[in-house]
Amino acid sequence: xxxxxxxxxxxxxxxxxxxxxxxxxxxxxxxxxxxxxxxxxxxxxxxxxxxxxxxxxxxxxxxxxxxxxxxxxxxxxxxxxxxxxxxxxxxxxxxxxxxxxxxxxxxxxxxxxxxxxxxxxxxxxxxxxxxxxxxxxxxxxxxxxxxxxxxxxxxxxxxxxxxxxxxxxxxxxxxxxxxxxxxxxxxxxxxxxxxxxxxxxxxxxxxxxxxxxxxxxxxxxxxxxxxxxxxxxxxxxxxxxxxxxxxxxxxxxxxxxxxxxxxxxxxxxxxxxxxxxxxxxxxxxxxxxxxxxxxxxxxxxxxxxxxxxxxxxxxxxxxxx
Numbered sequence: 001x002x003x004x005x006x007x008x009x010x011x012x013x014x015x016x017x018x019x020x021x022x023x024x025x026x027x028x029x030x031x032x033x034x035x036x037x038x039x040x041x042x043x044x045x046x047x048x049x050x051x052x053x054x055x056x057x058x059x060x061x062x063x064x065x066x067x068x069x070x071x072x073x074x075x076x077x078x079x080x081x082x083x084x085x086x087x088x089x090x091x092x093x094x095x096x097x098x099x100x101x102x103x104x105x106x107x108x109x110x111x112x113x114x115x116x117x118x119x120x121x122x123x124x125x126x127x128x129x130x131x132x133x134x135x136x137x138x139x140x141x142x143x144x145x146x147x148x149x150x151x152x153x154x155x156x157x158x159x160x161x162x163x164x165x166x167x168x169x170x171x172x173x174x175x176x177x178x179x180x181x182x183x184x185x186x187x188x189x190x191x192x193x194x195x196x197x198x199x200x201x202x203x204x205x206x207x208x209x210x211x212x213x214x215x216x217x218x219x220x221x222x223x224x225x226x227x228x229x230x231x232x233x234x235x236x237x238x239x240x241x242x243x244x245x246x247x248x249x250x251x252x253x254x255x256x257x258x259x260x261x262x263x264x265x266x267x268x269x270x271x272x273x274x275x276x277x278x279x280x281x282x283x284x285x286x287x288x289x290x291x292x293x294x295x296x297x298x299x300x301x302x303x304x305x306x307x308x309x310x311x312x313x314x315x316x317x318x319x320x321x
Contacts, residue, residue: 004018004019004020004021005017005018006018006020008116010045010112010113010116011111011112011113012113013084013086013113015084015113015116015117015120017037017041017116017120018120019037020036020037020038020041021036021037021038022036022037022068023035023036023068024036024037024040024065024068024069024122024124025068025069025257025258025259026068026069026070028257030257030258031257031258035258035259035283037119037120037122039259039283040119040122040124040253040259041116041119041120043119043253043259043283043287044115044116044118044119044253045112045115045116045119046287046290047251047283047286047287047290048112048115049290050250050251050290050294050295050298051115051249051250051251051252052109052110052111052112052115053295053298053301054128054249054250054251054297054301055108055109055110055115055126055128055249056108056109056110056132057108057110057132057133057134058108058128058129058131058132058133058249059090059092059106059107059108059128059129059133060106060107060108060109060118060126060127060128060249061075061076061077061106061126061127061128061246062075062076062077062107062118062121062123062125062126062127063075063076063123063124063125063126063127063255064076064121064122064123064124065122065124065255066121066122068122069124069255069256069257073255076123077094077104077106078101078104078105078106079105079106079107080121083107084117086113087107087114087117088107088108088110088114089105089106089107089108090105090106090108090133090137091103091104091105091106091137092104092106092133092137092139108133109126124252124253124254124255125248125252125253125254125255126248126249126252127246127247127248127249127252128246128247128249129142129243129244129245129246129247130142130143130144130145130146130199130202130240130241130243130247131143131144131196131199131243139243140196141196141197141198141199142194142196142197142198142199142202142241142243143193143194143195143196143313144191144192144193144194144300145171145176145191145192145193145194145202145205145206145241145316146189146190146191146192146206146240146241146247147167147189147190147206147209147210147236147237147238147240148183148187148189148236148237148240148247149163149164149187149188149189149190149234149235149236149237150186150187150230150234150235150237151186151187151234151235152222152227152230152231152232152233152234152235153230153231153232154231154232155232155233155234156186156276157182157186157187157188157273157276157279157280158273158274158275158276159220159234160187160188160234161188161270161271161273161279163213163220163221163234163236164178164180164188164190164270165267165270165271166213167190167209167213167236168180168190168267170209170212170213171190171192171209171314174314174317175312175314175315175317176192176194176314176316177192177193177299177312177314178190178191178192179191179192179264179296179297179299179300180264180265180266180267180270181250181262181263181264181265181296181297182261182262182263182265182279182280182281183248183254183262184248184252184253184254184256184260184261184262184263184281185254185256185260186276187234188265188279189240189247189248189262191297191300192300192314193299193300193312193313193314194313194314194315194316195313195314195315195316197315197316199241199242199243201316202241202316203238203239203241203242205316205317206238206240206241207223207238207239209236209238210223210236210238211223213236214236219232219233220232220233220234221233221234221236222234222235222236223235223236223238225239248262249262250262250263250264250295250297251263251264251286253283258282259282259283260280260281260282260283261281261282261283261285261286263279263281263286263289264295264296264297265279265296266293266296
């Protein structure tokens with residue numbers, strides 16, 4: 001059966017979208033309403049005003065699910081061969097590439113047509129690093145610090161919220177302003193805008209901070225990577241600050257049973273969380289929040305994002321001991 005195709009014009013760019021009726025999130029007992037590719041494209045097109053500033057100038061890694069969340073997925077760092085010529089690409093070194101490449105041609109999502117094109121690839125998840133590239137495509141020092149809170153067996157985002165509040169206070173002691181968002185999966189992230197600093201410095205600081213909290217509360221916090229250490233605890237993944245690592249970007253869909261979204265939330269919502277359902281938001285709910293709350297993560301956008309009032313960009317101190 002020939003796949004359906006539709007041609008659309010988005011801000012002057014012609015796009016061919018296929019298989020818009022294909023269900024990417026099948027109906028289940030937990031998800032009674034199937035969600036198709038057309039709805040994925042619609043979501044990304046509508047959330048673009050909030051999402052694009054978090055993507056701009058950051059090379060993106062796609063996680064594509066062409067047959068839906070129950071099918072095969074693959075990470076895609078290198079721009080597909082059929083990438084339109086008007087999509088911005090940057091060529092960056094690829095040390096340790098599993099594909100044996102010396103360089104990778106990353107896509108940088110700068111505008112609505114590129115975001116819609118990516119959605120049309122069934123790139124449900126969009127991951128970006130904590131650093132940007134300049135106008136010539138050269139990587140800059142990280143401008144974000146991210147602490148990823150991953151709940152181990154027997155814990156949930158509720159326990160992550162308690163730890164996030166502790167991290168907020170601890171970061172404030174070092175002059176860093178923290179902002180929370182859900183991962184869209186099980187956990188959440190605490191994000192702090194920083195004055196650009198070498199990634200080795202930010203990683204060392206994040207690691208030392210995670211280790212400090214583990215020492216203070218070893219029964220509830222772990223900073224080590226080994227999964228066997230995580231049962232009943234929250235893992236603080238400090239490694240997200242390594243220049244080679246990426247984190248799910250704000251407003252990205254996740255490939256879960258339901259079309260959940262990595263959602264910026266307020267500290268009041270973090271404080272009030274009593275159940276995982278309290279901070280689990282689907283695409284439709286996030287679009288409703290856009291109309292009533294705007295972008296709660298807007299203050300972390302770096303100056304190139306041009307988003308008006310920004311949070312104070314704190315200086316990473318010497319690693320804690």
